[in-house]
Amino acid sequence: MIYRHTLRLHADPARVVIRPFHLAWQTEDAEPGRARRLVEAVLALDTRTVRAELGLVYRDFETRHWQTREVFLARFEEVAAQVGLQPGAIGDARKQLIGAYFCHEYSYAAAALMNPSIVLHPDQSGMINGAKKIILSLRAVGEGHISTVAFREGVLTASRDIELMPQPPFATAATCSANCASTGNVPVTVRRHPKSTLSGTVIFPVTEPQRHGLEDLRLVEFHHGDGSREYLGTYTAYSGRGIRSELMRTKDFKSFRLAPLSGAAAANKGMALFPRQIDGRYAMIGRHDGENIYLHRSDRLDHWEEGALLLKPRYPWELIQIGNCGSPIELDEGWLLLTHGVGAMRKYSIGAVLLDKADPSRVLGRTPDPILSSLDHEREGYVPNVVYSCGALPIGGDLFLPYGVADSSTAFAFIALKELLAGLR
Numbered sequence: 001m002i003y004r005h006t007l008r009l010h011a012d013p014a015r016v017v018i019r020p021f022h023l024a025w026q027t028e029d030a031e032p033g034r035a036r037r038l039v040e041a042v043l044a045l046d047t048r049t050v051r052a053e054l055g056l057v058y059r060d061f062e063t064r065h066w067q068t069r070e071v072f073l074a075r076f077e078e079v080a081a082q083v084g085l086q087p088g089a090i091g092d093a094r095k096q097l098i099g100a101y102f103c104h105e106y107s108y109a110a111a112a113l114m115n116p117s118i119v120l121h122p123d124q125s126g127m128i129n130g131a132k133k134i135i136l137s138l139r140a141v142g143e144g145h146i147s148t149v150a151f152r153e154g155v156l157t158a159s160r161d162i163e164l165m166p167q168p169p170f171a172t173a174a175t176c177s178a179n180c181a182s183t184g185n186v187p188v189t190v191r192r193h194p195k196s197t198l199s200g201t202v203i204f205p206v207t208e209p210q211r212h213g214l215e216d217l218r219l220v221e222f223h224h225g226d227g228s229r230e231y232l233g234t235y236t237a238y239s240g241r242g243i244r245s246e247l248m249r250t251k252d253f254k255s256f257r258l259a260p261l262s263g264a265a266a267a268n269k270g271m272a273l274f275p276r277q278i279d280g281r282y283a284m285i286g287r288h289d290g291e292n293i294y295l296h297r298s299d300r301l302d303h304w305e306e307g308a309l310l311l312k313p314r315y316p317w318e319l320i321q322i323g324n325c326g327s328p329i330e331l332d333e334g335w336l337l338l339t340h341g342v343g344a345m346r347k348y349s350i351g352a353v354l355l356d357k358a359d360p361s362r363v364l365g366r367t368p369d370p371i372l373s374s375l376d377h378e379r380e381g382y383v384p385n386v387v388y389s390c391g392a393l394p395i396g397g398d399l400f401l402p403y404g405v406a407d408s409s410t411a412f413a414f415i416a417l418k419e420l421l422a423g424l425r
Helices: 031-043 047-064 067-082 092-100 417-422
Strands: 001-010 014-021 103-107 112-120 132-141 147-155 161-164 175-178 186-190 201-202 214-223 227-236 243-250 255-260 280-286 293-298 308-311 321-324 329-331 335-341 349-354 364-365 393-395 398-405 410-414
Touching: 001 161, 001 308, 014 067, 031 067, 031 092, 047 067, 047 092, 047 147, 067 092, 067 103, 092 103, 112 214, 112 393, 112 398, 132 214, 147 214, 214 243, 227 364, 308 364, 329 393, 398 417, 410 417
Parallel strands: 112 410
Antiparallel strands: 001 410, 014 103, 112 132, 132 147, 147 161, 147 201, 175 186, 186 255, 214 227, 227 243, 243 255, 280 293, 293 308, 321 335, 329 335, 335 349, 349 364, 393 398, 398 410
């Protein structure tokens, strides 16, 4: 029933971006005062030293990043505004050097590349023989265990093959273009650089509630009642002290709106949106008690209260807890919901549930045994014995399932849909 593809995506410390360096990370001292002292120290350097030090910076970093000069100058402007500096009389080289002191190189996928989701690419031109262009989202984990959102574009075939587009040599961070100073209670917008590919774009935390990570994006192609299409994704924002669910919205994967969700259900993680309204209302799968699966309904995309209990752990492989593995998938037979279950020795496995298409509160069947668990060579990693997915996609007669392995890497499987449905009980 299942075919595991040989492709595997691993952590890669060579994938780096330039990020703002905040002195407050290193000391409890008030940052503006320390930042001002650092700026004044650079301003006191003679011109020859400035040029020499800037030359060293470019020797070490210019070939590793894209548009480094522009990044340093933009960072200088931010710092100048922060410390109340009038930049008019400062030379270009000195501005760049000040900017460099307030930047650092960050390896965004040094620790892990995991927990993928998948949607069809907006552009399906040139595809033949049932092939589909796809977009993968990935949870990339770097220094400090900070999670970001990375993307890969590719092509999926009906003959059980996948080919990913090459990554560009330079990765770029999406930049915040609205409400950038937000404390996190209002939406913010981040934009991909107009010359950067999606496969070279990384979305970093930009608000205080996201400070330590954007985790486990569950993308879905959402069809509104007026016929328009939008790509929506729920994810967990982690501040370092608490979590909450937020919603990413994009129509073109060029700009992304990141907005907090409100309501009792949004206080937990693992929410997954249905790809369309049902009976005029939005629907969501969630796990607000951390153990069982609930069905939530709402008149608003941004507000979710406690839902109705849908599924409890039943089988030995899921007795500790169950949750979703992405948004429900609409089939002729009903809504196919992939689930993860946690069993003895905290082993994660993936199963499936079929819900009634007209009334998804009705469970038509579920898999008594896992459809996917860790193989021996997949068990080792940052968190052993874990397989986890944030979404799958039908292709031909298969369900294409990208999945995280041991909270470290990403693997891919094709599952025969006919056999999967036949095994439901």
